[in-house]
Amino acid sequence: MELYSESYKAKCIRKLKEWGAPLDGWERMITYDVAEDEDYDDAVLTECELCGCKRVRYVHVMRNPRYFEDIEVGCICAGIMEGDILAAKERERKLKNRSRRRQHFVKKKWEEIADNIWVRTYKYHRLQIVKDYSGQYTVSDNSRCTKKYRGRTIDNFLSASYAAYDLADPKESVKHHA
Numbered sequence: 765m766e767l768y769s770e771s772y773k774a775k776c777i778r779k780l781k782e783w784g785a786p787l788d789g790w791e792r793m794i795t796y797d798v799a800e801d802e803d804y805d806d807a808v809l810t811e812c813e814l815c816g817c818k819r820v821r822y823v824h825v826m827r828n829p830r831y832f833e834d835i836e837v838g839c840i841c842a843g844i845m846e847g848d849i850l851a852a853k854e855r856e857r858k859l860k861n862r863s864r865r866r867q868h869f870v871k872k873k874w875e876e877i878a879d880n881i882w883v884r885t886y887k888y889h890r891l892q893i894v895k896d897y898s899g900q901y902t903v904s905d906n907s908r909c910t911k912k913y914r915g916r917t918i919d920n921f922l923s924a925s926y927a928a929y930d931l932a933d934p935k936e937s938v939k940h941h942a
């Protein structure tokens with residue numbers, strides 16, 4: 765199976781040379797989903813800094829000790845930069861699956877066991893959401909608890925639900941440093 769064309773690869777390498785950037789020694793720092801909380805809305809897609817493709821959803825952040833800044837690229841460009849397309853594809857596949865599980869998770873119902881207390885079990889995590897008198901939410905599982913989602917106080921049930929998912933299936937599980 766051909767994953768990319770030679771002319772595509774040549775274009776990427778030309779761009780790196782233009783920038784005076786190294787052609788090897790790139791390491792992926794993290795891969796993230798720009799549309800994590802969206803329901804497949806194209807509006808949030810971003811642009812690959814290397815090839816200019818404007819339909820990137822899963823961003824691979826590439827770093828090189830010999831270059832002054834990180835470069836954010838799509839899957840194939842990440843593979844070209846680190847010299848391993850299959851590894852980049854595999855990372856993207858894992859992240860895609862997690863995003864799918866996460867969207868599926870927030871669509872399913874919680875059980876309201878008392879006023880403003882909801883529970884649910886997922887992957888052996890006993891998850892709980894509690895809404896307090898001021899309208900703020902606290903999310904917990906068997907061992908941890910959080911009052912924040914994306915660095916902000918949780919003031920709606922959907923964000924609480926996303927935060928609960930992240931406790932049960934942390935993003936770190938899809939990270940793996942090469």
Ligand SMILES: [Zn+2]
Nearest residue numbers: 812815838841
């Ligand atoms: Zn690209």
